[in-house]
Amino acid sequence: xxxxxxxxxxxxxxxxxxxxxxxxxxxxxxxxxxxxxxxxxxxxxxxxxxxxxxxxxxxxxxxxxxxxxxxxxxxxxxxxxxxxxxxxxxxxxxxxxxxxxxxxxxxxxxxxxxxxxxxxxxxxxxxxxxxxxxxxxxxxxxxxxxxxxxxxxxxxxxxxxxxxxxxxxxxxxxxxxxxxxxxxxxxxxxxxxxxxxxxxxxxxxxxxxxxxxxxxxxxxxxxxxxxxxxxxxxxxxxxxxxxxxxxxxxxxxxxxxxxxxxxxxxxxxxxxxxxxxxxxxxxxxxxxxxxxxxxxxxxxxxxxxxxxxxxxxxxxxxxxxxxxxxxxxxxxxxxxxxxxxxxxxxxxxxxxxxxxxxxxx
Numbered sequence: 001x002x003x004x005x006x007x008x009x010x011x012x013x014x015x016x017x018x019x020x021x022x023x024x025x026x027x028x029x030x031x032x033x034x035x036x037x038x039x040x041x042x043x044x045x046x047x048x049x050x051x052x053x054x055x056x057x058x059x060x061x062x063x064x065x066x067x068x069x070x071x072x073x074x075x076x077x078x079x080x081x082x083x084x085x086x087x088x089x090x091x092x093x094x095x096x097x098x099x100x101x102x103x104x105x106x107x108x109x110x111x112x113x114x115x116x117x118x119x120x121x122x123x124x125x126x127x128x129x130x131x132x133x134x135x136x137x138x139x140x141x142x143x144x145x146x147x148x149x150x151x152x153x154x155x156x157x158x159x160x161x162x163x164x165x166x167x168x169x170x171x172x173x174x175x176x177x178x179x180x181x182x183x184x185x186x187x188x189x190x191x192x193x194x195x196x197x198x199x200x201x202x203x204x205x206x207x208x209x210x211x212x213x214x215x216x217x218x219x220x221x222x223x224x225x226x227x228x229x230x231x232x233x234x235x236x237x238x239x240x241x242x243x244x245x246x247x248x249x250x251x252x253x254x255x256x257x258x259x260x261x262x263x264x265x266x267x268x269x270x271x272x273x274x275x276x277x278x279x280x281x282x283x284x285x286x287x288x289x290x291x292x293x294x295x296x297x298x299x300x301x302x303x304x305x306x307x308x309x310x311x312x313x314x315x316x317x318x319x320x321x322x323x324x325x326x327x328x329x330x331x332x333x334x335x336x337x338x339x340x341x342x343x344x345x346x347x348x349x350x351x352x353x354x355x356x357x358x359x360x361x
Contacts, residue, residue, distance in 0.1 A: 003265040004131055006272040014273035014305070017324040021306065021317055033095045034087055034310040041083050041292065046106070049076045056231060057222050070231040074238030077110050081243065082295030083311075085110070089118050092310040108207035110239075111175035111215070113183070115200045120188045126307055127272075130251050130279035133261030136189040138252065140166075145352045147258035152356055160350035167244035168237045175211065179204075249341040250300035253281050254348050255333040276304040277325060281333035283341035285318060290338060301332065 025032055052073040056066060087093040088103035104114040120136055128134040130147065138146045144163060145156045155162075183204060186193050196204075219228040257278040259268055268275055280301045284290045290298055296311025297303065302318050303311065325332040335341035 002133070002261050002263055004128060004134060004259075004261050005265075005267045006275060007267055007269055008271045011271040011273065013324065013328045013330070014271060016327070017273065017305065017321065020320045020324065021309075024316065024320060025313075030313070031095055032092065032306075032309045032313065034093050035312055037312045038083070038087065038093065038310055041295075042103075045076060045080045045083060049073060049080060052076065057219065066231065067234055070234040071238045074235040074240075075242055077235070078239050078242035078246075079293050079295070080106055081110060082246065082293070082297055084295075085114075086295055086297070087310050089114055090122060090307045092308050105203075105207070108203065109211075111171070111208075111211045113179050113204055113207065115196070115204065116179055116182050116188070116193070119193050120182070122307065124188055124191055126304060128261075129276060129304060130256065130258045131261050131268075132258055134190065137247070138258075139189045144349070146252050146349075147260075148352065148356065149258065149260040154355075156353040157355075159353040160346050163349055164241075167241050167248075169240060170244045171236050171240035174240075179208075245342065245345075246294050246297055248345050249283050249335075249338075250280055250297065252348060253333070253335070253341060253344040255331070255344075256281055273305055274330065277301060277330050277332070280304050281335065281341070282318070283335040284338045285315065285334070286336075287338070291315065298338075 024030075052069050055061070056069055056073070059066070059069075061069070084093065084103055085107040088100045089107065091097070091100050093100050093103050104118075107114045107117055125135055125137050130138060132138060132147050132149045138150075140146060141150045142153050142155075143166065144159055145152055182188055182193070183196075186196065215232065216228070219232070223231070259275075259279075270278065282301050283298050285298060287298075296314045299311065299314035299318055302309075302314040302321055305321065306317065309317065322332055324330075335344060
């Protein structure tokens with residue numbers, strides 16, 4: 001695989017921005033990790049998920065209410081991923097390493113695997129954001145064409161329509177297929193994973209087995225196979241759509257740029273931090289409910305620049321990022337609402353679905 005580097009010799013932008021951010025935390029006597037704003041969310045979301053799970057097993061409510069509870073459970077799982085797991089896996093949930101390690105296992109409780117996710121997300125995606133050929137998040141070809149350097153096939157004409165189905169089944173695929181593919185091949189797309197320790201192996205198989213026990217075996221025993229299948233599907237569709245849409249709005253929208261990792265080594269002309277600015281977008285920053293539910297991932301620019309700072313600090317940091325972007329004449333990609341960001345994503349998917357030869361002509 002080609003080696004991709006960044007032109008970090010004169011990283012004046014990030015030096016200036018980091019100085020401002022460090023000064024902000026020092027002046028306000030704040031830790032960069034989570035605070036009670038995050039811990040209260042944790043104390044709300046995890047008990048809510050447990051309550052919904054128990055209600056679905058023992059509540060014997062009307063079918064319509066139970067299906068609604070399944071959907072809310074799926075959305076709650078996604079929100080736990082955004083708020084608790086995401087900060088923990090980045091080491092920003094707490095200043096205590098063991099707390100981060102424990103809370104990162106909420107991902108395993110949702111059916112995923114923290115070890116694989118950390119390598120895939122923290123190392124690959126955060127370093128090589130939107131670099132076609134390395135970033136696994138945009139490596140969905142030929143099913144989807146998410147940037148201009150990816151090959152086109154006729155089915156892509158309709159991708160802006162059928163991606164809804166792809167997003168809906170994405171968490172099914174993640175839990176039951178993609179994790180196993182990465183684990184067994186010891187690779188994330190084209191990059192070999194770091195050494196998997198005996199404990200990592202043990203946790204992988206134990207958590208996958210427990211997921212099957214708690215989300216398949218026990219519900220089937222108590223509710224019956226058909227009721228379980230319907231509820232499990234509703235839960236995963238809601239979870240998959242929520243997770244996929246929020247993450248797509250960060251990088252596959254109008255204004256975000258892409259790079260291509262070809263067969264030869266190359267150095268991207270920008271410093272790493274400027275690359276993050278150019279490949280990422282924020283949305284709905286003024287909507288406090290959205291920020292609460294998605295764990296600050298609507299401040300994706302700030303997250304990519306400072307992944308080890310908890311999301312609870314991003315609203316304040318965003319002002320410093322905007323100021324420095326203006327100072328260095330960098331475009332700050334932003335959509336004022338969730339709907340405008342979603343519309344941009346689907347416009348982009350439709351545009352990328354057109355035959356590039358015909359479009360070029």
